[in-house]
Amino acid sequence: xxxxxxxxxxxxxxxxxxxxxxxxxxxxxxxxxxxxxxxxxxxxxxxxxxxxxxxxxxxxxxxxxxxxxxxxxxxxxxxxxxxxxxxxxxxxxxxxxxxxxxxxxxxxxxxxxxxxxxxxxxxxxxxxxxxxxxxxxxxxxxxxxxxxxxxxxxxxxxxxxxxxxxxxxxxxxxxxxxx
Numbered sequence: 001x002x003x004x005x006x007x008x009x010x011x012x013x014x015x016x017x018x019x020x021x022x023x024x025x026x027x028x029x030x031x032x033x034x035x036x037x038x039x040x041x042x043x044x045x046x047x048x049x050x051x052x053x054x055x056x057x058x059x060x061x062x063x064x065x066x067x068x069x070x071x072x073x074x075x076x077x078x079x080x081x082x083x084x085x086x087x088x089x090x091x092x093x094x095x096x097x098x099x100x101x102x103x104x105x106x107x108x109x110x111x112x113x114x115x116x117x118x119x120x121x122x123x124x125x126x127x128x129x130x131x132x133x134x135x136x137x138x139x140x141x142x143x144x145x146x147x148x149x150x151x152x153x154x155x156x157x158x159x160x161x162x163x164x165x166x167x168x169x170x171x172x173x174x175x176x177x178x179x
Contacts, residue, residue: 067106081113084118097129101146104118117149
């Protein structure tokens, strides 16, 4: 008579199959609701968001792997953790607001309770984005406002920097107002 070890190949295979089934359906409730929306979106969505008509349904996987902020600093301000994102711009970027929105959302997701401050530093004269950027409807209803700070190097006075001997800023002097 051969005794089977408690962790024999057969029992291990059964556990593996159960784990595989559990892994495949790790979000059973999400999947059921997604399926319902997939079938009846034209009825369900307008009931949940008044005044809309569904044009299409899309399954979009958001890839943030290419998202890279320029300079990130963790600080404290008013006894609260604050994350500052400096974005350096050498020229105009019509997609800047969208990038800032992605950076702020990703940083907020990563640091959770921290305050996120985004600062765009324009190095050369160009068209700049203005803050706040308000997303809304033609009737004036706002649905999202993103605030950030804008520093235009060509508007900064170099005299206080030189007077205070702030040497790390000397590299920026040629781009400042009346250097």
